[in-house]
Amino acid sequence: xxxxxxxxxGPATSTDQVFISLAEKAWKKYSSLCIWAxxxxxxxxxxxxxxxxxxxxxIPHSLLDQDYPPKNPPALLGWPGxxxxxxxxxxxMSQHHCPESLRCTRLIELVPDEPVARTRKRQxxxxxxxRGWPVVSHELHNNPSPPPAGV
Numbered sequence: 001x002x003x004x005x006x007x008x009x010g011p012a013t014s015t016d017q018v019f020i021s022l023a024e025k026a027w028k029k030y031s032s033l034c035i036w037a038x039x040x041x042x043x044x045x046x047x048x049x050x051x052x053x054x055x056x057x058x059i060p061h062s063l064l065d066q067d068y069p070p071k072n073p074p075a076l077l078g079w080p081g082x083x084x085x086x087x088x089x090x091x092x093m094s095q096h097h098c099p100e101s102l103r104c105t106r107l108i109e110l111v112p113d114e115p116v117a118r119t120r121k122r123q124x125x126x127x128x129x130x131r132g133w134p135v136v137s138h139e140l141h142n143n144p145s146p147p148p149a150g151v
Contacts, residue, residue, distance in 0.1 A: 001131070001132060001133050001134075002090065002102060002103075002104045002105060002106055002107040002133055003105065003106050003107070003133070003134045003136070004106075004107040004108075004109065004128050004133050004134065004135045004136070005106060005107070005108050005109070005136050005137075005138060006109045006111055006121065006125060006135065006136070006137045006138070007022070007108065007109070007110050007111065007137075007138050007140055008111045008137055008138065008139050008140060008141065009110060009111060009112050009113050009140050009141075010113055010139075010140060010141030011113045013113070013140045013141070015110060015112055016049060016053065018110060018140065019046075019049070019091070019093065019110060020049065020050070020053045020054070020057070022091060022108055022110075023035065023050065023059055023075065023091060024057060024059060026088070026089035026091070026106075026108075027059045027074055027075055030087075030088035030089050030105070031074050031088070032074060032086075032087045032088040032089065033059075033061075033074060033075040033076070033087055033088065033089050033090075033091070034064075034075070034076050034077075034078060034084055034085055034087040034089070034090045034091070034104070035061075035075065035076070035077045035078070035090075035091045035093060036077075036078055036079065036084065036090065036091065036092045036093060036094050036098070037077060037078070037079045037093050037094055038079060038080070038093075038094045038095055038096070039079045039080070040063070040079055042079070042093070042094075043063055043064075043077040043078065043079050044063065046077055046093060047061065047063060047077055050075075059074070059075050060073040060074050060075060061073055061074070061075035061076065061077060062075075062076060062077070063076075063077050063078075064076040064077060064078035064082050064085065065082070079094070080094070080096065084098075084099070084102055084103075086103045086104065087103075087104050088104060088105045088106065089104060089105065089106045089107075089108065090102060090104040090106070090107045090108065091108045091110075092107060092108065092109050092110075093110065095117070095120055096120075096124075097120075097123065097124035097127050097128070098124075098128075100131055107128075107133070109121055109124060109125075
């Protein structure tokens with residue numbers, strides 16, 4: 001059962017910046033990371049973001065395809081329809097809640113400052129609590145800087 005952290009973003013908080021910061025911290029601390037997107041195209045966009053955000057930052061990563069070789073890189077980008085791999089940290093960048101079969105130590109949910117997204121993430125919060133998963137929130141309102149180092 002993963003410990004679930006919701007990062008609640010304010011209007012001045014950059015989703016991309018928070019995502020990159022969390023991904024970097026998770027990779028450095030745990031060396032096992034899965035990033036989940038809505039579909040292959042959004043996973044490719046996150047892939048591009050990981051390559052282009054900071055030329056000095058390198059998180060070894062790859063798109064997760066059904067025929068991916070057994071020796072995986074430390075970070076995998078996936079989407080529904082693929083089996084999420086076991087990992088230490090799972091960053092859910094999709095609009096959907098994670099499956100109950102998810103096996104990770106920590107699940108991270110980013111909550112954008114958009115009404116529809118907030119409603120979906122509130123539903124995920126309720127579902128995770130019903131599953132018995134520990135849920136914690138971190139407020140990043142009006143804070144454009146990266147989140148705390150806790151990942």
